Amino acid sequence: MCYNRQExxxxxxxxxDIIDGLxxxxxxxxxxxxxxxxxxxxxxxxxxxxYFREKGFDVHIATKFDKRQNFxxxxxxxxxxxxxxxxxxxxxxxxxxxxxxxxxxSMRFNAIHTHTPAASFLCRWAAQRTKQPYVxxxxxxxxxxxxxxxxxxxxxxxxxxxxxxxxxxxxxxxREDAEWAxxxxxxxxxxxxxxxxxxxxxxxxxxxxxxxxxxxxKSIGLPENAFVISVVGELNENKNQSMLFESMERLxxxxxxxxxxxxxxxxxxxxRRRVRELGIGNIHFLGFRDDVPKILxxxxxxxxxxxxxxxxxxxxxxxxxxxPILGTNIRxxxxxxxxxxxxxxxxxGDTAQLAEKIRLLFKDATLRLQMGEANLERIKPYxxxxxxxxxxxxxxxxxxxx
Numbered sequence: 001m002c003y004n005r006q007e008x009x010x011x012x013x014x015x016x017d018i019i020d021g022l023x024x025x026x027x028x029x030x031x032x033x034x035x036x037x038x039x040x041x042x043x044x045x046x047x048x049x050x051y052f053r054e055k056g057f058d059v060h061i062a063t064k065f066d067k068r069q070n071f072x073x074x075x076x077x078x079x080x081x082x083x084x085x086x087x088x089x090x091x092x093x094x095x096x097x098x099x100x101x102x103x104x105x106s107m108r109f110n111a112i113h114t115h116t117p118a119a120s121f122l123c124r125w126a127a128q129r130t131k132q133p134y135v136x137x138x139x140x141x142x143x144x145x146x147x148x149x150x151x152x153x154x155x156x157x158x159x160x161x162x163x164x165x166x167x168x169x170x171x172x173x174x175r176e177d178a179e180w181a182x183x184x185x186x187x188x189x190x191x192x193x194x195x196x197x198x199x200x201x202x203x204x205x206x207x208x209x210x211x212x213x214x215x216x217x218k219s220i221g222l223p224e225n226a227f228v229i230s231v232v233g234e235l236n237e238n239k240n241q242s243m244l245f246e247s248m249e250r251l252x253x254x255x256x257x258x259x260x261x262x263x264x265x266x267x268x269x270x271x272r273r274r275v276r277e278l279g280i281g282n283i284h285f286l287g288f289r290d291d292v293p294k295i296l297x298x299x300x301x302x303x304x305x306x307x308x309x310x311x312x313x314x315x316x317x318x319x320x321x322x323x324p325i326l327g328t329n330i331r332x333x334x335x336x337x338x339x340x341x342x343x344x345x346x347x348x349g350d351t352a353q354l355a356e357k358i359r360l361l362f363k364d365a366t367l368r369l370q371m372g373e374a375n376l377e378r379i380k381p382y383x384x385x386x387x388x389x390x391x392x393x394x395x396x397x398x399x400x401x402x
Contacts, residue, residue, distance in 0.1 A: 030107070031057040034114040034123045036084040038063045044199040044313070047388060048113070049077060055401065060109070062100065063119070088118040088159065097122045104130035111400050115140060121159055124166040134400065136169035141310025142177050145331045160185060167191060169398060173198050173311040176331040194394055197335070198311045200387030201379065206293045206320040213298045221284060226258040227362055230299040232292055232314040235265030242274060243305040243351055249278050250355040254362060258282045262289050296321035300368060301361050307348055309333055319379040324371035326357055342374040
């Protein structure tokens with residue numbers, strides 16, 4: 001939902017007036033959300049921004065903006081460009097730390113909620129130095145996980161332990177991370193550690209009525225009788241879409257089988273080249289799409305073959321659409337998929353096992369229907385309404401609205 005704060009009487013001046021008023025201590029409570037990239041905030045946290053505005057807070061955003069700063073400002077949010085890099089040791093993050101520290105010295109926020117590893121480490125460091133009163137951190141998947149390289153445990157584990165001591169509230173979104181945090185991390189005195197399952201899915205968005213699936217298939221270049229496997233996500237090495245290409249190569253005899261890839265990313269040209277080398281004509285690169293619910297509606301199976309995840313939204317979207325899931329047996333996906341009940345889990349890199357499960361789902365319409373119906377029930381605890389209620393409880397419990 002979009003808001004225009006000026007129309008609703010939230011403020012009577014320009015953003016500069018608001019900042020000036022904040023510095024003089026004349027304005028209402030303030031909330032700041034922090035993330036390494038704007039896409040994370042735009043994709044996952046718009047409901048949180050709206051929530052704080054409805055609570056009467058002035059809402060600020062600190063991130064590395066790309067193309068959406070005008071959008072955020074048009075909604076009345078105050079934007080602070082920070083030159084974050086996703087890599088915690090990139091030189092840009094030294095500049096990001098200085099910029100963030102300057103912001104915190106000039107303004108005191110009633111609440112800061114930070115996301116993504118690099119931005120969150122820098123944010124908590126700067127917040128402690130400037131005595132910001134309240135910092136919450138949502139871990140969207142620690143770099144310390146079962147099977148992680150030793151360097152991850154030594155490097156990222158150490159950073160997480162150091163930053164935890166500067167954290168008032170730590171939110172984990174999958175069970176493995178929750179257990180690790182409970183055993184390994186120590187927050188500030190009276191800090192709160194809580195598990196909340198993800199960022200929330202608007203279930204109604206995936207319940208399409210009066211939708212012409214045949215026409216939509218035609219519009220994206222698919223035959224009407226195509227059996228569709230959809231994969232939604234950035235095209236990168238971690239998402240590991242190439243595992244599906246190799247499995248598709250094993251299924252050449254299944255001519256009705258089509259794989260559609262939704263998303264962009266650094267591996268796109270590499271993936272396109274690999275598909276050409278394999279000579280597979282039924283793999284479709286659709287790029288960025290804003291009609292994912294329609295794509296899921298015409299899909300028979302939703303897949304994700306990642307090497308590492310926090311709690312993957314694309315799988316939750318597939319569940320909300322009532323589709324069976326094919327996923328790798330890793331943290332986060334294991335939270336969502338019970339093998340042989342609402343989908344199948346396969347080992348990372350096992351293309352033969354993946355091809356076998358694709359063939360099984362292709363042949364068995366009854367199994368697909370049963371798994372899809374199971375997902376419509378299993379997704380309910382991950383609904384946006386449930387997640388926002390849990391966040392409201394956390395914010396209220398920690399005295400943010402007193």
